[in-house]
Amino acid sequence: MAGLAGRFARRWFSGLLGSPLQVPALGLHVRGPAMLASQKDFNNAVSQVKLLKEDPGNEVKLKLYALYKQATEGPCNVPKPGMLDFINKTKWDAWNALGSLSKEAARQNYVDLVSRLSASSESPSPEAPAADRKQPESDSLVVTSEDGITTIRLNRPAKKNALTTQMYHDIIAALQAASKDESAITVLTGSGDYYCSGNDLTNFTHLPAGGLEEMARSAAALLRDFVNCFIDFPKPLVAVVNGPAVGISVTILGLFDVVYATDRASFHTPFSHLGQSPEGCSSYTFPKIMGSSKAAEMLLFGKKLTAQEACAQGLVTEVFPDGTFQKEVWARLKAYSKLPPNAMRISKQIIRNREKEKLHAVNAEESSVLRERWQSDECMNAIASFLSRKAKL
């Protein structure tokens, strides 16, 4: 069987050598439309591919093919070849897996990839670090790719990894890049003793010229974009909960595929205490996961769950002893990252797709309710109380 597959692959890929090749970008490249690659850059990249000194391998060629088709023809629009037409079906699958990626983004990914392939075939660098670093705007988020896993690490341990406005933007950018990079699995985790203490409450103290109303409007828009990225994320998404989790870092867990927690973790959604209401689609996912009365105890009364309780209620997949947490979890993730990435994506699509429309509607409604809540006296008083050190959870 392997021999048969190999023969097919060789025949097909040798046919590709005369065709344009392209691979998705390996680095973080979230750019404004004005900075996207031009048609001329793309044409140059297409010519450059033919000059590559080293064969990039079949997997890369397949990606180049898919990106080229997406960049020139848009989303896959031809009928799926029959089961026995192995070669064309493999090509079709690769093109189809790019979904609705825009022609411009595909063109950019193609150009970025070719430029990386050219650079590495020109000057192999033995000192290059194992991890392919993709650094966001601020140091509060660290993004790395290694062993088929892209890790997005919240890195504000002195503030318990509370999420600043910039961090929401950086996480959106990191997820967008991870959805297109080479990794099979994406992980969100925290640095230090906390996973995340939720929204940074000082976000609400930077009032723009439009005042409280404008602040609430723009925060609701950002929240909606942020949660949408989790709803739409196409690859397996894993939370490695290294300590206590609060607020939005808990609610979005319902949008992850797998949640691993240390036995030191706790899960707390103190929305009523803060004069706020649920977000991250938790008003929908939590009752589905744990039943409506358990969800109400968390979301209305702010009941804090231990890791074991969260696991018993289905929010957490598995709990590990703190002493061996990192070792056990990363060993397992490395093994999972070797599984065929397309199969994992497709399985995720089947599991999640029928819920997406509903989740987007829930997200829109929760964001709009919060926009009102953030302008309420209850919310303002709770934040003032935290900032004046009178209140802690």
Ligand SMILES: CCCCC/C=C/CC(=O)SCCNC(=O)CCNC(=O)[C@H](O)C(C)(C)COP(=O)(O)OP(=O)(O)OC[C@H]1O[C@@H](n2cnc3c(N)ncnc32)[C@H](O)[C@@H]1OP(=O)(O)O
């Ligand atoms: C775009 C907008 C989208 C908005 C989406 C909305 C989301 C809703 C939520 O996420 S609600 C949850 C909000 N979070 C909180 O209310 C947590 C507030 N923090 C605390 O209660 C405590 O800090 C603690 C229980 C998390 C930890 O207590 P501990 O005693 O262990 O540690 P400290 O309090 O001394 O914390 C160390 C420093 O970190 C600062 N800090 C912690 N969390 C936050 C936070 N969420 N916002 C701002 N700052 C935070 C804390 O103030 C200390 O700072 P200092 O050293 O300068 O004093």
